[in-house]
Amino acid sequence: MADSIVDVGDGRALVATDQRKGDVISPTRAVLTLSKSMFNAGCFSLPYAWKLGGLWTSFVLTFFIAGFNWYGNHILVRSSQHLAKKTEKSALDYGHFAKKVCDHSSIGFLQRNSKSVMAVVNITILFYQLGMCSVAILFISDNMVNLLGDYFTGTFHEKMVIMATIATVFILITNMFTEMRIISVFAMISSIFFLIGTAVIMQYTVQRP
Template sequence: MFEMEERGKSETVCLQSVTQPDSLEANKDGSNNEDYDPHLYRQVTAPTNNLETLVHLLKCSLGTGILAMPQAFARAGLVTAIISTVLVGALVTHCLHVLVRSQYAACKMRRVPLLTYPESMSASLSAGPSSLRGLGRPSAITVDVFLVVYQLGICCVYIVFIADNIKKIVDPHYVMSIEIHMVIILIPLLAFNLIPSLKLLAPFSALANVLTFIGLGIVVYYLLSGKKSNEPLDLWGSPATFPLFFGTILFALTAVGVVIALENNMKTPKAFGSPCGVLNTGMSIIVVLYVAVGALGYVYCVSECSDSVTLDLPQGPLATSVISMFAIAIFISYGLHCYVPVEVVWRGYLLPWLQRSGSQRLRLWEYALRISLCLITFVLAIAIPRLGLFISLFGALCLSALGICFPAIMEICVSFPDKFGPGRIRLIKDVLLFLIGIVGLVAGTYTALLSIIRSFQPQPTEAQPLHA
């Protein structure tokens, strides 16, 4: 998940309130909402065309998630993982369509050109069944909480990733614990996270994207040409570890934090969700890439797959250069991802409170917030330095809710009371999606937390066999 300046701008638009243009004042009457098309009233600076939007969608899905796919395949089994990746990809794509359609319907009801994800959730519930209408404001706060937790979770993953990869480079010369490597990178991370402007981050972001694509190309070359493991392949996997696979694949595939922003910033937004549009095309390419890297990586290392496939590359100058590329790219992306929770907390909660209290040290408070959020991710990463389990945990916990449950609830509410289709098929479908999301959230979170706890327990040895 590596982004250029445009993605950062898009997420900022997605996370901030949108001012309604004066031209809409004439439409604030009792007329039918079907007469109002939000797309016609959007005022976007430098809108993106279809190809640019597709490129952004691909960029934000190629990062630590795709590098963790070989280990995910090891947890699910080769055949099960291939089939499940395609099925989860189809599920995620459908839920993203549901999210975009529901946001559009919420904009029509509110007669505004744009709404953020939390605002869309609030507007949808306010128009739904009477039992849910009082949850409008709490639901927006809930979405904000999940967004912040998810983005901070990504930052935790990135700290562990950087430290793991630096350790692999340094270990042949001088061995240090992973925690020491995290402490060493803390000060640069704090300094980088204090940069307040996305414009200043843009050149670094461009460099991160170049390094990412070069690194992925070299990784695929190694997987195709390197010596494969002679260990027999597990084709079907185990139900006990499948929830970890589910969490990882959700983390890798679900670009829920950016999809609404990308659609909101398009020159032709109707082309985003069309049958052969940007979303379907982009997700198809992404699923193919993830299946390819996951399968090739699993065949390459079988049960010995590390949290990131870069850690399985053989020693050598080329492998060292790949690891360095990804470490630098992830370091840069940390600042971009931490920018999102800063914006949510600062603009949505802390800044309004400070303005009401008459505080004059707004810049100082903003820097304090940036440092605090960075330290939170550092403490979590150093306490639980398990990259793969972190990915599974935050994928299952946050993206089951943000990517599946919440869009299903939104569609139920915007379709209420008489837009569920023949036999109320849409209602049945959304209830099933919600249940799938809840099962994935509970099972994935429980399995990831249990695995994290077990990873800290001493392992039995031959001298000390494990007894029932």
């Protein structure tokens, strides 16, 4: 009874804690999802890129480019949070963020064409993602041909087309999901395969003369 009295007397007991609702994931799953979007099979090309660019030049430019990347994202996030709060929105994606920037601009042309700007931004991101997926599709197809190529007839090019079509279908299906809870599961599964592939590649690399 005494404990309950103390709890009631505590001011914190009178303040309701804010809990996020809806499509919410844990911090651990968020970190795994973010790390999967940053670290993928493309990181294996970095050593070769460093070799072509020169050791010290590549070393300095890595920090230089990463710094600009961080600063640009920092401005983008802060601006998005400011506009979301100003327009009483929980969050803004890229397209709606561009629209809100135009809506609050002092330039009449941008205000009148805010929806067109939003469409341009969304289309640009679509092609950007398509370009990223095209590299992934070629990478996946090449590995699938090495693993399963004996089960198909035809030239190497024809096998690549078949594998690329299969990979594209699976990529389209997985990209239909927009809930972070589901995306985080895909990211965790992908991270497991990524770690397995990393172990195999590192073992093969170390054993080379």
